[in-house]
Amino acid sequence: MNKINKDRWVKYILIFFAFVIVIGSLGYMNSIMKQIAISEQKNIELWAKTIQKRANLLKETQDFLTMLEIEERQKMNIWAEATKRIIKAASGDDLSFYADIISSNNSIPILMVNENNRILASKNVNPPYDTLKYLSKENASKFFIYPPIEIDLGKTKHYLYYADSRLIEKFHYIINDIVEKFLDDIVENNINIPVIVTDTTRTKIYACGNIDTCALTDNAYMKKLINSMESENKPITIQLPNGEKQLIFYKTSQVISKMRWFILLQLAIILVFVLIVIFFSRALYLSERDSIWVGMAKETAHQMGTPLSSLFAWVEILEAEYGPSETISEMRKDLNRLQRVSDRFNIIGSQPNFTEVSIIELLMEIHQYFLHRIPQKKIDLKLYIEPQEDVVLPVNAELLSWAIENIVKNAIDSIDIEKEKQVVEIKLSVNEKYAFIDISDTGKGISSKIQKYIFKPGFSTKEHGWGLGLALAKRIVEEYHKGKILVSSSTNNGTKITIQLNKTL
Known part of the structure; x- marks a missing residue:
């Protein structure tokens, strides 16, 4: 932890x-x-x-x-x-x-x-x-x-x-020239301000500057642009010599607009770069983690192989010398169990094979195994099968039973045996698409703060725990069987872990 x-x-x-x-x-x-x-x-x-x-x-x-x-x-x-x-x-x-x-x-x-x-x-x-x-x-x-x-x-x-009179004619000529020069100065400003000059109804455009000329024929676009300019700056009103009034609409210069887009572009590039780094870092981490998983699994299976062979030989010698007995039979069962564990480590390091397996039989076998290895006066291990017919799914029996056993073992370990008799329940239910295996207990429960970490390798609430059991279960269910594993729990109210399996791969 x-x-x-x-x-x-x-x-x-x-x-x-x-x-x-x-x-x-x-x-x-x-x-x-x-x-x-x-x-x-x-x-x-x-x-x-x-x-x-x-x-x-x-x-x-x-x-x-x-x-x-x-x-x-x-x-x-x-x-x-x-x-x-x-x-x-x-x-x-x-x-x-x-x-x-x-x-x-x-x-x-x-x-x-x-x-x-x-x-x-x-x-x-x-x-x-x-x-x-x-x-x-x-x-x-x-x-x-x-x-x-x-x-x-x-x-x-x-x-x-x-x-x-000639004087007023001269005035008219001068004013017209001033107006023309005035409009030219407005639309051809040297600070790149987008400008539109319209009549008071805003439907007739007399002049414009720093605007895409292709947009001038798009009335809807020009109307939207004029409204945008008005929301940014109040239009300037001018009166022409003929008494007609015109409105000058303008907005922020193109330099500022480009700067704003540059900041957003810079932010987008940084975010993309960060996401790429995160993606490749996670991919590298997952690749390294998978390599460690495979290496540990293979090495564990290899290290267990030789002692198991020797132990099987010793059991044969004992049986030949003293004859069959219940003790030797139990020893043989535990050795077979160790052999299954070794085989499981060997399978998890490679691509597993899937066969049609009776889930009811698999759960009954797991139930029987734990019944002989728990204090029955303190813990009541129950098995409920809801379907009336057999439930056969394409799974790898060794890996799936390993995942379920790890969850059941965690449920048993969470029981406080100092208290009155506690319950661990295994329940099978189905619908049209999925089969559900619920493992629930009346133990101390899991706080909401650490629920999201319980399936991470290395995380354990036990003093000497390795934090591999639930991580293996999640890997077996989700990566190999393409199912889901869900947890619902609260402190002092027990825990329920659900394995959801597809009826077809």
Whole structure:
């Protein structure tokens, strides 16, 4: 038991140090990654603030342009009113003020037409509109973006058409250029930030950067990507010169994403390496253990062979000299028993043969063997056979009986003979697929802490135990017969060990 505990602690210490090394390496790498990630995140935040400031500046510029357009509209209303006053003025009225208003317009293109769309006056108009006699609706919609101002003269009406001044046209050109450059800077950022620019409905994509272009045609993927970006960062809103609003979605840079994947990849590689090492170490351990098992079994069978032959010869001599007797008969039975043990050690070191064996007969033989070797006043050894018909299974009789005997012997050894009569029970039951051999006792039981160790070679709760009996039983049942061996026990409530065997191999 101490050897098992010592080996277990050595294994735990090695695992602990391996765990410390892995965690230390990952921690150090993660620390470096975090520093780089923090630097990248600061760049992203700076980029987002810069974009937001430029978006605000663009909005302020647009607001200023809108203010100029409103101011020009007001000027045109004043110009129309001045024209109306001049037309309606009586002879002798001072019209110099109105004339100054009309003549002060040196930049806003205007056309004044009557109700029949005949051009009555024009100013600051570029060809071909400066030579037209009539203004059709088609020409009006092409040149003039604003609705005409109505000049009510009473019996008739004139209409004043006007377009943006050259100053505002210049502003429009500059703002459009700023917007185009602004969008280019967003999508072609130098810190590898994935960016998508959409309309407010998020269905129309105007521009994108650092994104797989093949994914642009996959609407479902793009929608999922936009939602992912929004969950990570609040989108930036910009307003274009035409009044349209657009949303800028962005997420963590590709460098940080790759770093995160690198850490996970590194962890996966380390885990795979550890698993490979564990697998090969266990395979090597099992191979060495099997070699030791085989070597010990073969050597034990060999060492027992010569003395057994001599003992059989001595029994023959005694029987010839003194005649048959009960003592000599019992000696012969025990020698046959030793011969079976030797044969078992020889079999366990090689591939056993399987034959159809009556399990009922095998259990009855084991029961009879132990009945003559236990204190019957202290221990009641019982055998229960549930099946009405014989149970014949393909097994190796020598090995299976050895496994059952080891379990029965452990059950007998667990009995406290100082107490009143205790019970050890062997029970056979079957179902459609399996045969079950239950060996139970009313002994001191096995604590839950050590139940998982009782089948390990070298583990024993006995002071001078070798820890081989149950280990051999498990090997015989599970490795050779492809069955199962199960234990259920609790302290002071006895133990039940079940051998489950397949009806067919």
